[in-house]
Amino acid sequence: MLAIEIKAPDLTQTTSSEAIAKLLQVLPHVLSYATSFIVIGVIWINHHALFHFIKRVDRTILVINLLLLMCVAFISYPTALIGEYGSSLPVVVFYGLSLAITGFAHNALWFYVLHRYLKTEITIHQTVVQKATVWTLSYPISYLVAAGLAFMSLNLSIILYALIPTFYLLPGIIDKQLIKQA
Amino acid sequence: MLAIEIKAPDLTQTTSSEAIAKLLQVLPHVLSYATSFIVIGVIWINHHALFHFIKRVDRTILVINLLLLMCVAFISYPTALIGEYGSSLPVVVFYGLSLAITGFAHNALWFYVLHRYLKTEITIHQTVVQKATVWTLSYPISYLVAAGLAFMSLNLSIILYALIPTFYLLPGIIDKQLIKQA
Amino acid sequence: MLAIEIKAPDLTQTTSSEAIAKLLQVLPHVLSYATSFIVIGVIWINHHALFHFIKRVDRTILVINLLLLMCVAFISYPTALIGEYGSSLPVVVFYGLSLAITGFAHNALWFYVLHRYLKTEITIHQTVVQKATVWTLSYPISYLVAAGLAFMSLNLSIILYALIPTFYLLPGIIDKQLIKQA
Amino acid sequence: MLAIEIKAPDLTQTTSSEAIAKLLQVLPHVLSYATSFIVIGVIWINHHALFHFIKRVDRTILVINLLLLMCVAFISYPTALIGEYGSSLPVVVFYGLSLAITGFAHNALWFYVLHRYLKTEITIHQTVVQKATVWTLSYPISYLVAAGLAFMSLNLSIILYALIPTFYLLPGIIDKQLIKQA
Numbered sequence: 001m002l003a004i005e006i007k008a009p010d011l012t013q014t015t016s017s018e019a020i021a022k023l024l025q026v027l028p029h030v031l032s033y034a035t036s037f038i039v040i041g042v043i044w045i046n047h048h049a050l051f052h053f054i055k056r057v058d059r060t061i062l063v064i065n066l067l068l069l070m071c072v073a074f075i076s077y078p079t080a081l082i083g084e085y086g087s088s089l090p091v092v093v094f095y096g097l098s099l100a101i102t103g104f105a106h107n108a109l110w111f112y113v114l115h116r117y118l119k120t121e122i123t124i125h126q127t128v129v130q131k132a133t134v135w136t137l138s139y140p141i142s143y144l145v146a147a148g149l150a151f152m153s154l155n156l157s158i159i160l161y162a163l164i165p166t167f168y169l170l171p172g173i174i175d176k177q178l179i180k181q182a
Numbered sequence: 183m184l185a186i187e188i189k190a191p192d193l194t195q196t197t198s199s200e201a202i203a204k205l206l207q208v209l210p211h212v213l214s215y216a217t218s219f220i221v222i223g224v225i226w227i228n229h230h231a232l233f234h235f236i237k238r239v240d241r242t243i244l245v246i247n248l249l250l251l252m253c254v255a256f257i258s259y260p261t262a263l264i265g266e267y268g269s270s271l272p273v274v275v276f277y278g279l280s281l282a283i284t285g286f287a288h289n290a291l292w293f294y295v296l297h298r299y300l301k302t303e304i305t306i307h308q309t310v311v312q313k314a315t316v317w318t319l320s321y322p323i324s325y326l327v328a329a330g331l332a333f334m335s336l337n338l339s340i341i342l343y344a345l346i347p348t349f350y351l352l353p354g355i356i357d358k359q360l361i362k363q364a
Numbered sequence: 365m366l367a368i369e370i371k372a373p374d375l376t377q378t379t380s381s382e383a384i385a386k387l388l389q390v391l392p393h394v395l396s397y398a399t400s401f402i403v404i405g406v407i408w409i410n411h412h413a414l415f416h417f418i419k420r421v422d423r424t425i426l427v428i429n430l431l432l433l434m435c436v437a438f439i440s441y442p443t444a445l446i447g448e449y450g451s452s453l454p455v456v457v458f459y460g461l462s463l464a465i466t467g468f469a470h471n472a473l474w475f476y477v478l479h480r481y482l483k484t485e486i487t488i489h490q491t492v493v494q495k496a497t498v499w500t501l502s503y504p505i506s507y508l509v510a511a512g513l514a515f516m517s518l519n520l521s522i523i524l525y526a527l528i529p530t531f532y533l534l535p536g537i538i539d540k541q542l543i544k545q546a
Numbered sequence: 547m548l549a550i551e552i553k554a555p556d557l558t559q560t561t562s563s564e565a566i567a568k569l570l571q572v573l574p575h576v577l578s579y580a581t582s583f584i585v586i587g588v589i590w591i592n593h594h595a596l597f598h599f600i601k602r603v604d605r606t607i608l609v610i611n612l613l614l615l616m617c618v619a620f621i622s623y624p625t626a627l628i629g630e631y632g633s634s635l636p637v638v639v640f641y642g643l644s645l646a647i648t649g650f651a652h653n654a655l656w657f658y659v660l661h662r663y664l665k666t667e668i669t670i671h672q673t674v675v676q677k678a679t680v681w682t683l684s685y686p687i688s689y690l691v692a693a694g695l696a697f698m699s700l701n702l703s704i705i706l707y708a709l710i711p712t713f714y715l716l717p718g719i720i721d722k723q724l725i726k727q728a
Binding site: 421423426449 | 566
């Protein structure tokens with residue numbers, strides 16, 4: 001995995017208040033790190049829910065998983081960038097696009113599982129499948145939109161980047177269906 | 183995960199005794215690293231014991247786990263800081279607060295499991311649950327107190343930071359109850 | 365594991381177009397990283413398929429696995445090098461040789477499993493085993509050939525490095541046999 | 547885990563032969579890395595064999611495991627040091643001591659499992675247990691001896707460091723007993 005490294009600030013010969021100020025300068029890094037962590041966590045949690053429907057881990061799933069893992073591992077790079085240069089338009093757009101691509105990789109897994117395993121499940125309603133598809137697709141699309149809004153306001157983009165995954169921490173449509181069936 | 187990197191000291195053109203002196207300068211880093219490792223380890227061991235009571239990994243547990251994992255992964259940063267600047271008040275307080283927050287994240291898991299799964303267990307005595315709750319809560323609170331004592335003495339704080347987790351390596355109340363029931 | 369670290373470019377006091385140009389300079393790193401990731405992923409996927417035939421993880425398998433893991437963990441080093449110095453002949457050859465050696469380590473696992481476990485399986489045709497052996501051996505040999513072609517054209521080598529694993533993402537001979545038998 | 551970082555050499559404006567020379571300068575790092583990897587691997591493999599005898603992962607095992615893991619994670623630091631300063635006596639001794647301490651941590655696990663679980667196993671001969679104990683203890687003691695020999699010859703120590711684990715890759719006494727019983 002690509003490592004994120006937050007450089008420790010130089011605190012030699014500083015007063016306490018200067019040290020606090022320098023420590024607070026790291027805050028954007030911490031926020032970008034927390035955002036990326038939750039984004040990846042949301043994908044991981046939904047991944048977990050999705051695997052309830054998979055009977056046998058076939059080669060296609062392994063390949064999609066590999067691409068997803070590659071995207072996830074790569075995210076540390078735009079995360080470090082936006083933590084350092086949060087006021088640079090290309091960096092903010094690049095961060096949003098990276099999260100969007102990772103979301104699309106996760107979508108690929110959903111669509112594969114849907115067509116290969118869920119189509120034959122009579123117990124699952126078509127409306128549930130449709131809602132879950134919209135819910136899943138809206139994740140990367142939200143990041144595309146948030147990345148696009150960076151041309152208007154960088155701060156708006158950054159706030160949206162952090163807000164989007166929190167919606168997905170709530171129980172999703174797939175989970176609710178699972179609970180109903182249990 | 184955030185990587186902790188201990189910079190290798192420059193040992194070119196040094197005598198053996200100078201090299202030993204330079205290697206010993208790394209000692210604070212090693213101590214802070216060991217402390218953080220044991221703190222995380224204690225949480226992991228108690229985590230292990232806690233999961234005996236969980237019937238099904240539900241979404242709430244996944245979300246709390248995600249936040250806990252985020253705290254754990256973040257700890258490497260204050261660890262690197264206190265290893266470098268152990269005589270800086272803000273750094274020592276920051277380290278203690280980070281460990282306290284991680285402890286509270288772990289507490290959240292305990293309280294969730296308690297209310298969702300243990301309340302219905304007739305076999306577990308209410309007094310055991312109360313003792314375990316006090317035991318669990320006292321972990322992050324000890325770190326808050328130790329962080330507060332840094333305003334009196336930095337060394338006292340650092341010694342407490344290292345001592346607190348060793349108490350929790352002893353068999354906990356949840357474990358003892360588990361053994362009794364087995 | 366050896367960590368790959370992509371240095372964030374210095375974007376202070378740059379215009380948007382300069383920032384984009386600097387971000388694009390990281391592209392070779394991203395490509396070399398993606399290539400290595402897929403190479404390791406292919407080995408992991410085939411590893412997964414191979415373990416279907418293993419009844420008990422014996423000590424020889426653990427030792428080969430250890431050597432394979434060591435090669436895999438080492439790959440990050442030539443990956444970082446080729447990302448930085450893609451126009452240096454020794455670096456390009458070194459990268460190819462590292463991937464070839466990793467492939468041979470994986471081959472060792474295949475040959476061991478073949479002689480220890482598959483020889484006694486009556487259900488598997490000898491022709492299938494032969495095809496799978498050729499398929500497996502051709503992986504590291506392709507990297508040797510690609511590394512050799514670097515003396516003619518560096519770009520040809522680099523393109524081949526990236527193309528070779530994509531062939532192996534397709535269902536392999538072992539998998540097809542497995543599906544037939546299921 | 548502490549990250550080992552091998553700095554990529556600066557290959558800008560070098561001829562092919564200069565680049566090769568610079569790449570070869572990294573060789574000591576690669577050797578120290580490989581040695582540490584195999585040392586940790588040997589412990590991991592024996593760990594694997596040992597866990598066959600453990601009925602329930604109890605708290606003591608978790609605590610010893612935690613200390614073992616801490617030692618293992620720490621090894622990357624002396625590894626990076628000896629790769630850089632292989633001709634410095636304190637560094638070579640430090641490396642050997644680190645490996646010895648890690649070995650003793652693993653021994654603690656062996657002695658615990660022996661007294662807690664194996665004493666009651668009637669099927670295992672006392673002579674087998676004694677041989678296995680000598681075999682296990684001789685691992686860290688060999689590293690102590692090799693570290694001591696550094697005062698005579700640094701190269702002798704380094705060669706021994708690399709040779710010792712290879713002996714332990716051969717099937718151990720615990721394994722042979724396991725195979726006999728199967």
